[in-house]
Amino acid sequence: MQDISKILLAFVQLFLQYVWVANLFFIIVIIMIEKKNPLYTILWIFLLTLVPYVGFFIYLFFGLTFKKKRVANKIYKIKKLRSRKDVSKSDNKELKRWKGLITYLEMSTDNHISSNNDIQVYFTGEEFFPELKKEIANAKKIINMEYFIFQFDGIGKEIADLLIKKANEGVEVNLIIDGVNLANFKLKRYFKNTGVNLYLFFRTYIPLFNVRINYRDHRKVTIIDNRVAFVGGMNIGDEYLGKGKIGYWRDTSVKIYGDIVSSFEKEFYFSLSIVKNKYLRDEKISNEISLKYEEEDNVYMQVISSGPNYEFPAIRDNYIKLIQEARKSVFIQTPYFVPDDLLLDTLKSAVLSGIDVKIMIPNKADHPFIYWINQYYVAELLRLGANIYRYENGFIHSKTILVDEEVVSVGTCNFDYRSFYLNFEINLNIYNKDVANSFKIQYYKDIAISKKLTFNDFKRRSIFTKVKESVCRLLSPIF
Numbered sequence: 001m002q003d004i005s006k007i008l009l010a011f012v013q014l015f016l017q018y019v020w021v022a023n024l025f026f027i028i029v030i031i032m033i034e035k036k037n038p039l040y041t042i043l044w045i046f047l048l049t050l051v052p053y054v055g056f057f058i059y060l061f062f063g064l065t066f067k068k069k070r071v072a073n074k075i076y077k078i079k080k081l082r083s084r085k086d087v088s089k090s091d092n093k094e095l096k097r098w099k100g101l102i103t104y105l106e107m108s109t110d111n112h113i114s115s116n117n118d119i120q121v122y123f124t125g126e127e128f129f130p131e132l133k134k135e136i137a138n139a140k141k142i143i144n145m146e147y148f149i150f151q152f153d154g155i156g157k158e159i160a161d162l163l164i165k166k167a168n169e170g171v172e173v174n175l176i177i178d179g180v181n182l183a184n185f186k187l188k189r190y191f192k193n194t195g196v197n198l199y200l201f202f203r204t205y206i207p208l209f210n211v212r213i214n215y216r217d218h219r220k221v222t223i224i225d226n227r228v229a230f231v232g233g234m235n236i237g238d239e240y241l242g243k244g245k246i247g248y249w250r251d252t253s254v255k256i257y258g259d260i261v262s263s264f265e266k267e268f269y270f271s272l273s274i275v276k277n278k279y280l281r282d283e284k285i286s287n288e289i290s291l292k293y294e295e296e297d298n299v300y301m302q303v304i305s306s307g308p309n310y311e312f313p314a315i316r317d318n319y320i321k322l323i324q325e326a327r328k329s330v331f332i333q334t335p336y337f338v339p340d341d342l343l344l345d346t347l348k349s350a351v352l353s354g355i356d357v358k359i360m361i362p363n364k365a366d367h368p369f370i371y372w373i374n375q376y377y378v379a380e381l382l383r384l385g386a387n388i389y390r391y392e393n394g395f396i397h398s399k400t401i402l403v404d405e406e407v408v409s410v411g412t413c414n415f416d417y418r419s420f421y422l423n424f425e426i427n428l429n430i431y432n433k434d435v436a437n438s439f440k441i442q443y444y445k446d447i448a449i450s451k452k453l454t455f456n457d458f459k460r461r462s463i464f465t466k467v468k469e470s471v472c473r474l475l476s477p478i479f
Helices: 004-036 040-049 052-062 073-076 093-096 099-109 125-137 154-167 184-191 261-276 313-325 343-352 370-383 419-423 433-448 455-459 463-475
Strands: 117-122 142-147 172-178 194-199 220-224 228-232 253-257 300-306 329-333 355-363 387-391 400-403 407-411 425-431 450-452
Touching: 004 117, 040 052, 093 099, 099 300, 099 313, 117 125, 117 300, 125 154, 125 220, 142 154, 142 261, 154 172, 154 184, 154 194, 172 184, 172 261, 172 329, 184 194, 184 329, 194 261, 194 433, 220 261, 220 450, 228 261, 228 407, 228 425, 253 261, 261 300, 300 313, 300 387, 313 343, 313 400, 313 407, 313 419, 313 425, 329 433, 343 355, 343 370, 355 433, 387 433, 387 463, 407 433, 425 450, 433 450
Parallel strands: 142 172, 172 194, 329 355, 355 387
Antiparallel strands: 117 253, 142 220, 220 228, 228 253, 300 425, 329 400, 387 450, 400 407, 407 425
16 A cells, blocks of 8 residues: 555656646647637647646646647548539529538538428427427337436436337347446446447546547437438436526427438447447438328428538538528527628627628526636627526526528537537538528517527626636637
8 A cells, every 4th residue: 555655656756747748748739730719729738837736737727728639539531522402403492602611511521401301499308309209109119319318217217218228128228428428437337238329429437537528429419210310409417408507498498390300310430430439330220211202391401410520510510601691580599609701790780781690599597607718709709799698497408590581500509618619519500491480489588588688788797707607718629
């Protein structure tokens, strides 16, 4: 025992003596290889030089980024950048308006637009989970699930038991969960020898100790029999039923039928390729048309994926191009509003152009510092005349943008640096006025239980509050 203490003491002394060498190496990597945004470069250099010991660990866990030689990027390189459909030939006039956006998303993510689809929208966990359980129970061949959080609580255990039941019936069950969640250790034991294939995305062997903790699988997707898919903001957990500490939870998820399901299936196997560190070929993806619809009922949809290894921040660019094309209105719901400079400037330009910009953020925050970061950025837009609302009925976790009551983007991506550049995310663009109208109706229902903020209120903030907002904003890339 005494020998171990001596070894630990020697290690600590060595670390304290030579930490500047490691920090110098990190600084060289930041400047010469990572080539971060100048603001973030200065922030990291500041932390590594002025608070070297703390800065070392912060950068080790939160600063390292994916580059060309990383595992995920090796898989990404296989995805071909090409356009597969000329929307200019479509008879849909509304679709022609978004030709540039659609083509960009096809070129950057290799996900083409699809028309043979239908959709159902869920605005609460009470609506969502019964439908999810029903579709899992009806599975005949394969269940593929990918979630940021899968809690081992009431609803989590219900779904876990259902997955085990389906595996015992001969259904192939694949479940990918982000590797940092503490509940994973319980799930791993629970699923052992059950037939459920559980995979941890960048798994950690010691709770919360993972140098890749910054690169989270933030997706929430279920695909069943290449027939139906679910995507949105809801993870698997009781808090999405309003049973957590934060109270009522307002979120948005959708169920999709049709050809678009194959795009979700392709993205799932892309994630599984990263987990297994080998490329799973397209033969894994079914080419069957899942369901046929009458022409007048068709809903145009397009999947958008992004991650730290992607060449382009496609979901962020999707938001920017949607806002740039807006003629009348932009409605946003997000729990975390931390736009980068380009997205913020795009929103400012929209406000100054007379576009009705509405942004809804939570009154409560589920993470430290987020409340103050949100405050900082909405103040910038309030000053110019944007309509900002704080959702008062619990917590709003919905991640949606509605433009001109024509196009909706819904999925897992928040309006923040982490979702744009660090997390693996997935969204769905829906080019349909009827679907857009259902989101509009819900948005105004949410406004009815929200508080509209005024710039006069913000002007009366104390100096201490403004300092907290500014400091939190500076540290926002970390959180």
